[in-house]
Amino acid sequence: MNRISYKPGYISLHRSGELRKRGEVLWEMLKECRLCPRECRVDRIAGETGTCKATSKLRVASFSPHFGEERPLVGVGGSGTIFLSHCNLGCVFCQNWDISHKGAGTECKIEDMAAMMLQLQEQGCSNINVVTPTHFSPHVILALDLAVSQGLRIPLVYNTSGWERKEILEILDGIVDIYLADFKYMDKLHAATYSNDAADYPDVTRSALIEMNRQVGVARPEKNGIIYKGLMIRHLVMPNNVSGSMAAMEWIAGHLPLETYVNIMIQYRPAYRAHLYPEIDGYVSRDFYKEVVTGARILGLTNLDVDT
Numbered sequence: 001m002n003r004i005s006y007k008p009g010y011i012s013l014h015r016s017g018e019l020r021k022r023g024e025v026l027w028e029m030l031k032e033c034r035l036c037p038r039e040c041r042v043d044r045i046a047g048e049t050g051t052c053k054a055t056s057k058l059r060v061a062s063f064s065p066h067f068g069e070e071r072p073l074v075g076v077g078g079s080g081t082i083f084l085s086h087c088n089l090g091c092v093f094c095q096n097w098d099i100s101h102k103g104a105g106t107e108c109k110i111e112d113m114a115a116m117m118l119q120l121q122e123q124g125c126s127n128i129n130v131v132t133p134t135h136f137s138p139h140v141i142l143a144l145d146l147a148v149s150q151g152l153r154i155p156l157v158y159n160t161s162g163w164e165r166k167e168i169l170e171i172l173d174g175i176v177d178i179y180l181a182d183f184k185y186m187d188k189l190h191a192a193t194y195s196n197d198a199a200d201y202p203d204v205t206r207s208a209l210i211e212m213n214r215q216v217g218v219a220r221p222e223k224n225g226i227i228y229k230g231l232m233i234r235h236l237v238m239p240n241n242v243s244g245s246m247a248a249m250e251w252i253a254g255h256l257p258l259e260t261y262v263n264i265m266i267q268y269r270p271a272y273r274a275h276l277y278p279e280i281d282g283y284v285s286r287d288f289y290k291e292v293v294t295g296a297r298i299l300g301l302t303n304l305d306v307d308t
């Protein structure tokens with residue numbers, strides 16, 4: 001399969017008018033915002049803000065071909081990342097804290113985002129990779145609709161914390177080609193402590209991963225090494241096993257196909273406010289990382305992306 005022969009699902013949804021309709025459904029939710037599990041119910045169109053601090057005005061921190069993502073997303077031309085400002089989860093160890101916590105970025109119109117998508121395609125990117133899209137999902141879908149009308153046809157990667165409401169994911173069904181989802185914690189207390197009281201992160205994210213898998217299935221690279229569709233999970237191993245790594249692998253092996261793509265990441269470094277929490281103010285030992293990888297293999301997971 002090559003870029004020309006893969007046809008993202010959003011194209012037929014655009015032709016039928018369904019893509020725009022779904023964008024408008026999401027937009028309506030801004031009036032009493034329930035776009036994420038926080039369900040702040042603020043009127044973002046009137047300029048109110050909830051936990052994520054985003055109004056209805058789109059903010060983009062940057063957009064460019066990115067070569068640091070998973071290899072099957074990068075290809076030759078890079079992954080076409082669009083970094084959205086603000087974040088609904090708000091982890092204390094965030095490496096992009098200036099964008100997520102401080103809202104660094106520039107106010108844009110939906111038309112501007114559509115133009116970014118088209119430019120990234122023009123530059124030869126393998127996909128459009130919207131990073132931290134949850135609180136701006138209406139804008140992403142409406143921009144996508146506009147960009148498709150002008151020729152966009154590369155896969156949409158929804159690069160999320162994993163903490164997604166099922167109701168919203170159902171609206172995205174058929175639109176998103178690749179879910180690139182974090183699976184950060186298995187323990188409610190850890191989730192609440194390090195991610196702004198999001199104690200329901202483990203439960204909500206487990207349901208979300210099941211729904212994402214139902215929609216897009218297993219992510220398998222095609223002959224050219226590129227992934228065009230599927231669920232890709234990122235699990236960041238954290239110091240003192242704060243992310244419950246083995247429990248996370250056991251859950252994946254027990255509830256999702258054994259071929260599920262799992263990137264087991266070792267690159268944790270204490271950023272932002274992590275220094276205030278001694279248990280995460282450090283690095284992950286390579287021995288522990290290897291234990292997690294070996295454990296995942298013993299569980300039968302076959303589609304692992306690991307740091308060798």
Ligand code: SF4
Pocket residue numbers: 033034035036037038039040041042049050051052053054088134135
């Ligand atoms: S997207 Fe923002 S305002 Fe909306 S529910 Fe989530 S945190 Fe609250």
